Amino acid sequence: DTEVTQTPKHLVMGMTNKKSLKCEQHMGHRAMYWYKQKAKKPPELMFVYSYEKLSINESVPSRFSPECPNSSLLNLHLHALQPEDSALYLCASSREYQNEKLFFGSGTQLSVL
Amino acid sequence: DQQVKQNSPSLSVQEGRISILNCDYTNSMFDYFLWYKKYPAEGPTFLISISSIKDKNEDGRFTVFLNKSAKHLSLHIVPSQPGDSAVYFCAATYGGSQGNLIFGKGTKLSVKP
Numbered sequence: 741d742t743e744v745t746q747t748p749k750h751l752v753m754g755m756t757n758k759k760s761l762k763c764e765q766h767m768g769h770r771a772m773y774w775y776k777q778k779a780k781k782p783p784e785l786m787f788v789y790s791y792e793k794l795s796i797n798e799s800v801p802s803r804f805s806p807e808c809p810n811s812s813l814l815n816l817h818l819h820a821l822q823p824e825d826s827a828l829y830l831c832a833s834s835r836e837y838q839n840e841k842l843f844f845g846s847g848t849q850l851s852v853l
Numbered sequence: 854d855q856q857v858k859q860n861s862p863s864l865s866v867q868e869g870r871i872s873i874l875n876c877d878y879t880n881s882m883f884d885y886f887l888w889y890k891k892y893p894a895e896g897p898t899f900l901i902s903i904s905s906i907k908d909k910n911e912d913g914r915f916t917v918f919l920n921k922s923a924k925h926l927s928l929h930i931v932p933s934q935p936g937d938s939a940v941y942f943c944a945a946t947y948g949g950s951q952g953n954l955i956f957g958k959g960t961k962l963s964v965k966p
Contacts (some may be wrong), residue, residue, distance in 0.1 A: 744896065782857070782942060782956030783897070796953070830896050842954065844889075844896025 746831050746845035754853050755821060761848045763814040763831030771795075771837040772814040774806060775830040777847070783830055789814060790837040821852045856880045857945050859957035866964050872930040874960050876943030879924065883945040887954065888917060888928050891940045900941070901928070933964045 744765045753759050763772065771790045775783040788796035789808040797806075803825075805817040814831055828849050832842040858877045866872045876886075884905040889897035903910040903917045903926065910917050916929045930937055943957040 746896075780862075780958065782958050783954075784956075785953060788953075832896070841899045841902075842897075844898065846894060846896050 744831055744833055744843050744845035746829075746848050748848060749846065750849045750851075752851045752853060753818065753821065755823070757821075758817070758819045760818065761816040761829055761831075761850075763816075763833075763845055764812055765833040765843070766812055767833065767835075767843065768811075769833035769835050769843070770811060771834045772808060773832040773834075773842065774814070774816050775832060775844075777828045777830060779827075787816075788837065795837060818850075821850075823852050826850055826852045854879070855957075856883075857943055857955050857957040859941075859943055859960050861960050862958070863961040863963070866933045866962065868935055868964055868966050869932045872928075872933045872937065872962055872964065874928040874930075874941050874943075874962065876926045876928075876957055877924055878926075878945050880945070880947070880955075881924070882947040883955075884947050885945065886917070886919060886926050887944045887946075888915075889942040889944060889956075890937075891942060891959070897942055930962075933962075935964050935966050938962055938964050 747762045774786040777783040786800045787806045792808045803820050807815040828847045830847045831845040834842050887902040888900040890900045891897040901912050901915045919926045940959040940961045942959045944954040
C-alpha cells in the first residue's frame with residue numbers, strides 16, 4: 741500500500757462552521773505534512789509532524805489546528821475560516837522527516853463561503 | 854519573493870520529441886532539488902531528484918541537469934509520451950530538511966500525439 745488517502749475530496753463550509761480534514765497512510769512513514777495550494781500557485785508547507793510531534797508550524801493562523809492521533813493519521817481541524825482560505829489542502833508523508841520522497845494524497849478541495 | 858521559479862507556465866511538445874522543463878532558483882543554500890509530476894485531481898508524485906554535489910541524474914526517460922553556477926536546473930524527457938502530459942513542479946530544499954520543500958509554480962506539459 742503506497743497511498744496517502746485524504747477525505748473528503750471536496751468540502752464546502754461557511755465561515756462559522758467547524759470541519760476536519762483527514763489523512764491516512766499505512767506505509768509506516770513517521771513524517772506527515774499538510775500543504776496548502778491555491779490555484780496556479782505552488783504548494784506551500786503548513787505543518788510537519790515527525791513521530792507524532794509537531795515539528796514545524798509555518799506561521800499558520802490558529803483557525804487551522806493540526807492533530808496527529810497516531811503514526812498513520814493526520815487531521816486538520818478548521819474553524820472560523822475565511823473565504824481566502826479556499827484552496828486545495830494536500831497531505832503528504834515520508835519515511836522520515838529528512839527523506840526526500842514525499843508521497844502526496846489527492847487533496848481536499850476546500851471552498852469557504 | 855519566489856525562491857524557486859518556473860518561468861514557463863506551459864509547454865507543448867510532439868510525441869517522440871524531447872521535452873525540456875526549466876527551473877531557476879535564487880537561494881544558494883539549496884542543496885537538494887526534486888521534480889514532481891501532478892495529474893488533475895491527484896496529488897503530486899515524486900519523479901526524480903538531484904543533489905547539489907552532482908550535475909546530472911538519469912532515470913529511464915527522465916534526466917535532471919543541475920548548473921549550480923547559473924542556479925538553474927532542467928528536466929529532460931526523452932522520448933515524450935502523451936501520458937507525460939501533466940503539471941511538473943520543481944522543488945528545492947536545504948540543510949537536510951527535505952520535508953521543507955519550496956515549490957515552483959509548475960509548468961503544464963502537453964504532449965501531442
